[in-house]
Amino acid sequence: MRVQLMRSVLGDNSQIAQSNRQRWDEEGILALDFMGSPGSGKTSILERVVQELSARGISVKVIEGDVASANDAERIEAAGAEAFQINTGGGCHLHAGMVSRAMNELDLAGVDAIFIENVGNLVCPTAFKLGAHFRVVVASVPEGDDKPEKYPVAFREADVIILNKSDLLPYIPFDTERFWHLSDQLNSTAPRFTVSCASGEGIDELCEFIVEEIAKVKG
Ligand SMILES: Nc1nc2c(ncn2[C@@H]2O[C@H](COP(=O)(O)OP(=O)(O)OP(=O)(O)O)[C@@H](O)[C@H]2O)c(=O)[nH]1
Ligand SMILES: [Mg+2]
Numbered sequence: 001m002r003v004q005l006m007r008s009v010l011g012d013n014s015q016i017a018q019s020n021r022q023r024w025d026e027e028g029i030l031a032l033d034f035m036g037s038p039g040s041g042k043t044s045i046l047e048r049v050v051q052e053l054s055a056r057g058i059s060v061k062v063i064e065g066d067v068a069s070a071n072d073a074e075r076i077e078a079a080g081a082e083a084f085q086i087n088t089g090g091g092c093h094l095h096a097g098m099v100s101r102a103m104n105e106l107d108l109a110g111v112d113a114i115f116i117e118n119v120g121n122l123v124c125p126t127a128f129k130l131g132a133h134f135r136v137v138v139a140s141v142p143e144g145d146d147k148p149e150k151y152p153v154a155f156r157e158a159d160v161i162i163l164n165k166s167d168l169l170p171y172i173p174f175d176t177e178r179f180w181h182l183s184d185q186l187n188s189t190a191p192r193f194t195v196s197c198a199s200g201e202g203i204d205e206l207c208e209f210i211v212e213e214i215a216k217v218k219g
Pocket of ligand 1: 036042043045119165167197
């Protein structure tokens, strides 16, 4: 596992994002960019998915983005995938150039999918595309059912929407119908998954979706 402090480089983010996408397409690698509030469960989902996909013989690598620490990369490596930790040193989102440089540090031979965990928040990452095939928004039950209404850009621009921590529904006031209704008003086409990293609910369905999308990228 490697950790690197990276600053945003000057340059056109969308142009670098396009070249990231081109590289992934050429190499037949599916890329997913996970966005969500701190603690929504992005790393927990990745731990589960890494374990399940590795067990199926699928090769995945993870790029972790955090302001500080290598905690998440350490967790991913313990789950069985190589991880590269970017520390932004204060920046509230990853930049496409950071991801490009992180990819240069990873051996991508034979890799089927790259998962990128963006810095935890529902605001800044939405404005900086990284070139991933799917931008995945992770919300969770303890955050409240009004999150789509309060952070509309994240939900509108998502390609996949995940509601995590379904195991907590019996204990926390959360109107699931309201959450998905608000989400649908902004984005009725993104595939949606309700999961729990505690019970494992929904993880199989999510992995099945990823496996199908890997096949499409490989053509
Ligand atoms: N009950 C329950 N707890 C969960 C679930 N998923 C994650 N957690 C807990 O939620 C906390 C935060 O999870 P993380 O996976 O670290 O969240 P994160 O989104 O990666 O957080 P940042 O990287 O800080 O943005 C941890 O204590 C997890 O154990 C779940 O499905 N159910
Ligand atoms: Mg995390």
